[in-house]
Amino acid sequence: MNTEISRRALLGQMGAGLGMVGLAQALQAEGANFAPPFTPRAKRVIHLFMNGGPFGPDFLDPKPALKKYAGQRPEGADLRTERPTGGLMPSPYQYTHCGKSGLPVSELLPNLARKHADHLCVLRSVYTDNPNHGPALLLMNNGTMTPRVPSMGAWVSYGLGTENRNLPAYVVLCPGRPVRFSILWNSAFLPAKNAGMYVNHSKLDPNTMIPWLKNSRLSNRDQLDQLDLMKALNQEHLRARGDSDLRLEGRIEAMETAYRMQFSASDAFDITREPETMRERYGKSHFGNGCLLARRLVERGTRFVQLYYGDRQPWDTHRKHDETTRKLAADIDQPIATLLSDLEERGMLEDTLVIWGGEFGRTPVSEGGNGRDHNPHGFLMWMAGGGVKGGYAHGSSDEFGFKAVENPMPIHDLHATILHLLGINHELLTYRYAGRDFRLTDVSGHVAHDILA
Amino acid sequence: MNRLRLEIEPWRDAMLKVSGVLDETVGGKTVDLNDQHNRRRTLYGTIQRRDPNKMLQVNDFPDPTAHCPARAETITPLQMLFTLNGPLLEAQAANLARRILREAAQDSARQITLAYRLLFQRMPTDQERKLGLRFLAGHENGLPLYTQALLGSNEFLYLD
Numbered sequence: 034m035n036t037e038i039s040r041r042a043l044l045g046q047m048g049a050g051l052g053m054v055g056l057a058q059a060l061q062a063e064g065a066n067f068a069p070p071f072t073p074r075a076k077r078v079i080h081l082f083m084n085g086g087p088f089g090p091d092f093l094d095p096k097p098a099l100k101k102y103a104g105q106r107p108e109g110a111d112l113r114t115e116r117p118t119g120g121l122m123p124s125p126y127q128y129t130h131c132g133k134s135g136l137p138v139s140e141l142l143p144n145l146a147r148k149h150a151d152h153l154c155v156l157r158s159v160y161t162d163n164p165n166h167g168p169a170l171l172l173m174n175n176g177t178m179t180p181r182v183p184s185m186g187a188w189v190s191y192g193l194g195t196e197n198r199n200l201p202a203y204v205v206l207c208p209g210r211p212v213r214f215s216i217l218w219n220s221a222f223l224p225a226k227n228a229g230m231y232v233n234h235s236k237l238d239p240n241t242m243i244p245w246l247k248n249s250r251l252s253n254r255d256q257l258d259q260l261d262l263m264k265a266l267n268q269e270h271l272r273a274r275g276d277s278d279l280r281l282e283g284r285i286e287a288m289e290t291a292y293r294m295q296f297s298a299s300d301a302f303d304i305t306r307e308p309e310t311m312r313e314r315y316g317k318s319h320f321g322n323g324c325l326l327a328r329r330l331v332e333r334g335t336r337f338v339q340l341y342y343g344d345r346q347p348w349d350t351h352r353k354h355d356e357t358t359r360k361l362a363a364d365i366d367q368p369i370a371t372l373l374s375d376l377e378e379r380g381m382l383e384d385t386l387v388i389w390g391g392e393f394g395r396t397p398v399s400e401g402g403n404g405r406d407h408n409p410h411g412f413l414m415w416m417a418g419g420g421v422k423g424g425y426a427h428g429s430s431d432e433f434g435f436k437a438v439e440n441p442m443p444i445h446d447l448h449a450t451i452l453h454l455l456g457i458n459h460e461l462l463t464y465r466y467a468g469r470d471f472r473l474t475d476v477s478g479h480v481a482h483d484i485l486a
Numbered sequence: 487m488n489r490l491r492l493e494i495e496p497w498r499d500a501m502l503k504v505s506g507v508l509d510e511t512v513g514g515k516t517v518d519l520n521d522q523h524n525r526r527r528t529l530y531g532t533i534q535r536r537d538p539n540k541m542l543q544v545n546d547f548p549d550p551t552a553h554c555p556a557r558a559e560t561i562t563p564l565q566m567l568f569t570l571n572g573p574l575l576e577a578q579a580a581n582l583a584r585r586i587l588r589e590a591a592q593d594s595a596r597q598i599t600l601a602y603r604l605l606f607q608r609m610p611t612d613q614e615r616k617l618g619l620r621f622l623a624g625h626e627n628g629l630p631l632y633t634q635a636l637l638g639s640n641e642f643l644y645l646d
Contacts, residue, residue, distance in 0.1 A: 180558060215546075215560060219558050219560060225560060225561030225562070228560050228561070228562060230562055230563060230564060231564075243567065244540045244544065244564065244572075245568050245570070246571070247571065248571040255625065255631060258631075259621075259631045259634065259635055262632070263635040263638060263639060266617060266639050266641075267639055269613055269617075270641045271640070273611075274646070278489060278644075280491065280559075280644070284561050284566070284640055284643075285640070287561050287563050288566045288569070288570070290563040290566070291563040291565075291566030294567070295567070
């Protein structure tokens with residue numbers, strides 16, 4: 034039987050509006066259950082995606098051996114790289130032990146170090162399966178190298194629904210376009226409304242961010258009548274066909290979301306409605322604006338916000354790594370520190386999971402003298418908020434930061450852990466498609482219990 | 487059943503065709519798709535790689551800087567805002583309404599029948615006729631609103 038239909042029927046029985054209730058509650062009513070026997074620790078996710086891939090030891094994983102062996106290629110530093118690479122290249126930044134936890138944070142993140150070291154849960158041993166941007170971006174988003182399965186945000190939207198039916202459950206922000214586009218946030222075989230809604234926030238007017246947001250010629254009454262007509266005709270069409278087609282239903286639902294978005298989005302996406310002091314705290318860079326926008330969206334019930342740092346892949350520092358990284362770090366430090374403080378002040382940090390990382394990391398060996406190549410063997414991400422230990426470092430990479438060695442965390446484990454934090458058992462959140470049950474973690478995935486608070 | 491969805495190009499072409507304004511000339515220079523006087527097939531729309539056309543972008547047109555073996559099919563609220571508020575449907579709905587007025591005059595029942603024959607190659611069902619009559623009776627000059635709803639309907643977009 035088609036899950037969407039039974040869910041729909043259930044929602045009808047419960048008298049609830051579509052979109053208000055996620056699958057979790059609906060399935061519980063049915064007797065099935067993908068929720069583990071504990072209260073979800075996070076209700077929403079903000080994923081700060083450093084597209085291109087940052088180098089962990091520049092930030093939260095000191096590697097003094099890089100200096101000791103500078104220019105050399107000792108055993109362990111000769112892993113396969115995508116392009117030709119030379120000897121080890123030290124990361125020149127000073128580390129300080131910060132907060133009560135004494136978590137080492139580099140000078141590149143002064144604000145984050147001062148205010149939030151004790152909130153950071155550093156994952157030092159993530160690894161992925163492909164050294165190229167396209168496949169690695171897909172892996173980080175959907176656990177495979179192909180665009181034929183749903184993205185993590187789509188799974189979360191499917192599992193938990195949205196807390197605000199006037200806004201999409203899953204929004205993707207980027208002041209431009211990452212090198213892979215809508216396949217990174219697609220819903221694949223899940224109902225189409227779970228796909229991420231892409232918004233380019235490089236201009237701040239909601240009417241520019243969201244094309245055709247306003248109807249300038251129709252009165253609200255006329256538009257509502259027109260919408261009712263379209264819905265009635267589409268339902269006739271669906272009924273006459275007598276089968277279930279998620280696309281036809283998805284389009285009927287998306288039409289209603291779009292109508293309501295005209296009003297709710299004009300507010301939610303308008304960061305100029307924030308006090309000037311708040312705008313200044315975030316800074317007014319693209320990334321600062323994106324962080325503030327992400328906060329406004331999750332505050333209003335959007336379940337999953339993914340913020341790509343920039344157009345194409347700004348973190349892809351094959352040349353002039355240090356020079357570029359200094360600029361990038363200076364651009365993200367204050368906005369991220371403000372985002373965490375702002376969430377904390379609103380009492381939302383405890384149930385908002387903030388995730389930071391790229392699609393992979395970078396090599397400790399140099400490329401072309403001053404660059405760093407792609408590194409899938411081991412890289413760093415961090416989380417904060419919603420149910421993770423703060424001031425904590427999980428796993429470790431080798432002495433050069435090249436390869437994950439202790440508690441290595443493949444992408445499926447990362448996904449399993451994120452779902453767990455959201456109160457979802459990754460083995461039970463499935464969708465039947467093409468003759469089998471699919472899930473985000475395929476036939477793998479272990480929850481990293483060590484990082485749970 | 488292998489139901490097919492029209493991609494943005496044939497969808498736009500079909501709108502221009504039924505509203506009676508499609509320029510079917512083969513070959514020639516590209517024309518800006520934002521130009522409201524552009525009545526050429528969408529195939530001839532100008533593609534700027536650095537600034538992709540929003541209509542195409544929102545409707546699953548692949549990134550022109552990369553290979554694309556197959557288009558990803560999405561259904562998003564943005565596509566629906568395009569349908570409800572965008573200038574393309576507004577203009578073609580108006581053209582279609584003019585054509586229908588020309589051929590079916592002021593008789594609402596005839597207007598509805600003609601619209602169904604043009605768009606769907608069939609007669610409307612009783613229920614569909616009733617919905618249409620009620621809508622047209624409730625709105626003075628409601629014909630362009632009605633034709634827009636039909637151009638944006640699932641039946642016009644999906645082929646059984």
